[in-house]
Each structure stands twice: as structure tokens, then as C-alpha cells.
Amino acid sequence: MAIHSTAKKQKGSAPEKRDRILKAAIQVFAKNGFYATRVSEIAKAAGVADGTIYLYFKNKDDVLITIFEEGIEQLLTILREVAESGDTFENRISRIIELQLGLLEEQRDLAEVITVNLRQSSRLLKQYATPLFMQYIDVIAGVVRDGQNEGAFRKDLNPRIVARSLFGALDAILLTWALGEGDPAALRKAAAHCASLFLEGLRQR
Amino acid sequence: MAIHSTAKKQKGSAPEKRDRILKAAIQVFAKNGFYATRVSEIAKAAGVADGTIYLYFKNKDDVLITIFEEGIEQLLTILREVAESGDTFENRISRIIELQLGLLEEQRDLAEVITVNLRQSSRLLKQYATPLFMQYIDVIAGVVRDGQNEGAFRKDLNPRIVARSLFGALDAILLTWALGEGDPAALRKAAAHCASLFLEGLRQR
DNA sequence: CCGTCGAATGAATCGCCATTCATTTTTGGG
């Protein structure tokens, strides 16, 4: 009964196996989409038995939710650093753009799962994921709002609408890039043009 | 055997019933998404029996593909009219935004189905959707390019990148709106802010 | 070595829907 300091086996569960399953799921979801992916495919890609997945996750939905939660968490951490830096507001926006495109470039599969697969999930799943997504939008909106209050940006635009627009624009650019040949120089150029477009649109005159 | 000039019944099929099914499918897909929609729900919404749908469409996928093909065609037709109108370039952009957000007339559910379902589909569907999507982007890019050549818009931005950004921004706005309470006034406001943001960002100075 | 217990397995189960098709209804020409 007593829990020994040297736990007999890994008492909770093997975090390394959990990670293997999540990584495999990200890959397979990104390639085939959530609904077209069967649990057995995730299992095969992770090198575990079908049933093992249910030792770590409640069900297939739970796997997607977990990917989303942990993925957004990761992005949010970096985003907040930029948002709270003492840089000029223009530079913060530029850096957010670069960060988002750069980070997602490295983790294209994760990006695709987050932006694409969420859309095809059931309403219930969406309801769960939406608040997390909103946090992300809110950080960007916060930078816009601060910029407005400091007189750097025009005040007649709703910061959340600006944030959503920016997020969507980056998403679309990234998606097109991912579908194409994936030339990094092209992505950087797109990022620069997008930044310029938004910064000019935001500038206080 | 012989075909009489006065065809006995409507030989092909009743186009009015086909339309009812498509309209119903657009509504239900917009509300619940493709995968969460059962064929029987489409049938009920259309006021026909489940089996009747298979007299007009090969299967459930075929219903969605048909909506894409005919819907984008329809949107493209209107879009081209706007693009080639003699209106100011600023107004053309504004009208494109309204069109895509489904603020024009009947198109709201259609716009939602196309933008929300565009990426969620299997390989087969992606194959159908991607070329049509590119045409859509090209028309918007054409307006931007013309505006640049006429001196209305700044010339240092790649028109396609602008078009993709605009498309993505509208997509994100529509998606968030669809997930929320769906207040039409809020969508109109978002459209106006988005238009202002992009037009200021594009303006030649 | 052995026995125990949690972790892992994967074949069997079971519910869900897309699709089918035997039957009924509608149509319209004679």
C-alpha cells in the first residue's frame, strides 16, 4: 500500500510513451485529417497497440484536445514575451509576425493540426478549443490596444478585429506556403509584406 | 422504345428537388459541419426521404463537392463583376469583403460552408477545391494590381500576398463569428474595420 | 528464481450511419 520513494514502476504512466503517441498523432492528423485518421493508425505510427492509447487518453477526441492545449500553451509562452517586451509597438507586431511564421514553419504539422483540424471537429470540441484560441488572439489584441493608448496606432479600430485579421492573414500565408514548394526566402518576403501592410494600416496619422 | 418529343416525365430529374437538397445541405453543413451531418438530417431539412438524395447525388461526398463547384462558381461570377466594375478601387475592395463575408443577400451560409469546409476535407475534396480557390485569390490580386497600376495603391506590395492576407483575415473573422452568437451587426462592424485596416495599409501616399 | 501487480496488447464487440433496394406513390399518355 505504502508508496515507496523508489516507485515500483512508473506509477502514473510513462511520459515518454505519452509523448510518442502525441507526436505520432500530430503527424497523422496533419497528413490525413482528424476524421480520416483511425485510432489504429495513430497506434501504428507511435509503435504501440491500439488499446494502449486508451491508457493515456480518454478517447480520440481527447487526443486532439490535448494536442491543441499543449500546442497553444507553447505558442502563448513565446508570444507573451514579445508582447511584454519594451520594444516599440511596431517592432512588437513585426516580431509577432516573424515569430508566428517562424515557429510554425518549424512545426508545420502542429500548425496544420491547430488551424485546420479544429475546424472539422464537432461543435462540442470547438466549444472547448475556442477559449484557448481566444487567449492567443487576446495577447495580440493587447499589443494593439497598448499601441493605441500610447498613440502609436489609430484608435478607431477594434483591437480584437485587428488581431483576428492578422492571425487569419498569417494563417493563409502559411497555408499557401506549406502547400507550395516551401521556399524559406518566399516565406520571409511574404512576412515582410504582410507586416508592412498591417503597420501602415494601423499607423496613427 | 422511341423517345417522344414530349418526354413522359422529366427525363433527367426534377431540378427543383435537386436544388432543395443542395440548399438544405448548405444550411446543415454550415451549422454542423460536414462530418457531423448525417444524410438523414439533410433529407429531413430538404423534406425528402433519405434514399431520394441518392437519386440526385452519388453519395454524401458528392453533395459537398457539388456545393463547392457550383458555389464557388457563383461567388466567382459575382466577384468578377465587382472586379471589372468601374467603381473606385477602394470600393471594389470593400465590396469584395462584403461578398466574402456573406453580407450580400442569400450567400451567407454558402460563404460559411465554403470557407469553413474548404480545408477540412479529404485529399479528394482538396483536389477539387484548391484550383478553384486559386482562381478566387487571383481575382482579388487582379484588383490590387490594377489599383497599383492606376496609382491608387502603393506599389511595393506583392498583390498575391495582399490577396491571401485579405482572404485569410476575412476567413478568420467569419470563423470566429460563426462560433459565437452570430450577431449580423457585429459581422458588419468587423467588415468595416477590416476594410479600413486594409485600405489604409494599401493607400498610395 | 519466484510471485505479484501494473502496463501493454490486440482480437472481439458493438453502435452508428451511409447506402441499398423491395415496395409504394405519382405521373401522364391512351
Next chain:
DNA sequence: CCCAAAAATGAATGGCGATTCATTCGACGG
């Protein structure tokens, strides 16, 4: 009116795939 033949119906079918669970594995203390 009557009789095909087309159109429509909706209950029955079948397949798919998520989830379960009886069984096996393997790590570890004794």
C-alpha cells in the same frame, strides 16, 4: 379510368472503426 414506368420512400443491411477487456508481458522485491 387504366396501365406502365419513373420517382420516391424508408426500413433493412452491411461495413467500418472506436472502444473494451480477457489475456500476456515484464519489472522488481523478496
